[in-house]
Amino acid sequence: MIRAYKFLIRPTVGQQSALAEMLRDHCSLYNGALQERRDAYRHTSKTTVRYGQQSAQLKDIRAFDPERQGRWSFSSQQATLRRLDKAFAAFFRRVKSGEKPGYPRFRSNKRFDTVEFPKDGDGCRWDSTPHDPATRVRLQGVGHVRVHQHRPVPGKVKTIAVKREGRRWYVILTADQAAPEPLPATGSVVGIDLGIANFLADSNGEFVPNPRHGRKAAAKLEAAQQALARCKRGSKRRRKAVETVARMHRKVRRQRLDHAHRTALDLVRAHDIIAHEDLKIRNMSKTPAPRPDPEQPGSFLPNGATAKAGLNRSIADAGWGVFLAILAAKAEGAGREVIAVDPRNTSRRCPACGHTAKENRPTQEKFHCVSCRHKAHADTVGALNVLRAGLVRRDARPA
Numbered sequence: 001m002i003r004a005y006k007f008l009i010r011p012t013v014g015q016q017s018a019l020a021e022m023l024r025d026h027c028s029l030y031n032g033a034l035q036e037r038r039d040a041y042r043h044t045s046k047t048t049v050r051y052g053q054q055s056a057q058l059k060d061i062r063a064f065d066p067e068r069q070g071r072w073s074f075s076s077q078q079a080t081l082r083r084l085d086k087a088f089a090a091f092f093r094r095v096k097s098g099e100k101p102g103y104p105r106f107r108s109n110k111r112f113d114t115v116e117f118p119k120d121g122d123g124c125r126w127d128s129t130p131h132d133p134a135t136r137v138r139l140q141g142v143g144h145v146r147v148h149q150h151r152p153v154p155g156k157v158k159t160i161a162v163k164r165e166g167r168r169w170y171v172i173l174t175a176d177q178a179a180p181e182p183l184p185a186t187g188s189v190v191g192i193d194l195g196i197a198n199f200l201a202d203s204n205g206e207f208v209p210n211p212r213h214g215r216k217a218a219a220k221l222e223a224a225q226q227a228l229a230r231c232k233r234g235s236k237r238r239r240k241a242v243e244t245v246a247r248m249h250r251k252v253r254r255q256r257l258d259h260a261h262r263t264a265l266d267l268v269r270a271h272d273i274i275a276h277e278d279l280k281i282r283n284m285s286k287t288p289a290p291r292p293d294p295e296q297p298g299s300f301l302p303n304g305a306t307a308k309a310g311l312n313r314s315i316a317d318a319g320w321g322v323f324l325a326i327l328a329a330k331a332e333g334a335g336r337e338v339i340a341v342d343p344r345n346t347s348r349r350c351p352a353c354g355h356t357a358k359e360n361r362p363t364q365e366k367f368h369c370v371s372c373r374h375k376a377h378a379d380t381v382g383a384l385n386v387l388r389a390g391l392v393r394r395d396a397r398p399a
Contacts (some may be wrong), residue, residue, distance in 0.1 A: 073123025182335020191387025275390025
């Protein structure tokens with residue numbers, strides 16, 4: 001199995017400058033390749049330029065500009081061109097499926113923050129100084145950069161990427177490893193219902209509170225963004241304000257990620273089978289469509305956009321998508337089974353008699369069956385129905 005690792009690196013002042021130049025030159029290569037594709041298609045011949053043609057030009061580009069493009073790994077430059085090719089492939093896929101196309105855009109130096117090396121040993125080398133107690137990664141054109149390796153990396157390192165986040169630099173590895181030993185069976189199964197008031201409720205009646213990291217940091221973040229808006233563009237004060245806002249966003253993101261890891265680990269350790277709702281989070285957080293007023297052309301009726309915006313912020317702050325991805329990854333490594341089920345009516349169906357009705361849930365928290373008078377917390381009822389649906393789906397699978 002393939003696993004990813006992310007480590008902080010500690011470059012010297014000279015190495016920081018070289019890393020910044022590497023990002024700048026790869027960004028220039030990306031934008032130049034994008035411009036070539038645009039110009040070729042706008043020509044009367046409607047020529048399509050593909051990755052193979054642009055990759056074949058790299059040798060001449062490096063020879064023409066040895067002090068910039070010629071300094072860096074040939075394979076990493078090919079990876080940058082593949083990155084553009086994937087962006088175009090995704091664009092054409094969205095066009096065919098009728099989605100919003102999203103044509104690939106030019107990148108500024110601020111928005112181009114990652115350089116990939118497709119193979120360890122080709123332009124880069126993990127643990128390049130094995131005789132030294134400190135771990136280092138060697139990058140062509142940069143040198144041996146010290147790595148703050150806080151955990152071992154078993155298996156064979158396949159790819160290496162360097163990423164800039166604010167003033168910090170990180171190295172991201174993927175390693176090919178043997179499948180880990182599964183955790184001992186517990187004999188326990190559980191269903192979970194994700195929510196806003198509580199992060200999740202399980203079928204055993206337990207709740208995990210929602211930490212609301214984004215809401216807690218909202219006041220300080222708003223003040224920092226207001227300070228940023230008051231700064232003059234291009235000033236040193238504005239650069240500091242931008243770094244402050246970015247640092248606060250990074251802290252919230254790390255807090256949300258840490259909570260997701262801890263919650264997922266507790267579930268994986270305690271249960272053999274975990275069922276959850278197959279949520280379409282992107283659809284749930286869509287902006288409501290405008291409602292034109294038929295009596296007044298050019299005017300619009302209230303469509304609940306303000307309330308929906310608050311709900312969308314809460315959904316984003318909960319981080320359901322990140323949590324479910326982490327849960328699936330941890331379950332795979334631990335030999336557990338995760339089952340996604342249809343979320344429709346899970347909180348409206350009575351677990352006692354099976355009656356399904358909107359009236360069964362009079363409030364967000366209360367469940368009161370109008371048929372058999374069964375009472376419970378609505379999220380617990382949802383988790384019970386999710387578990388039952390998951391077990392039915394599991395038993396229905398062909399052997």
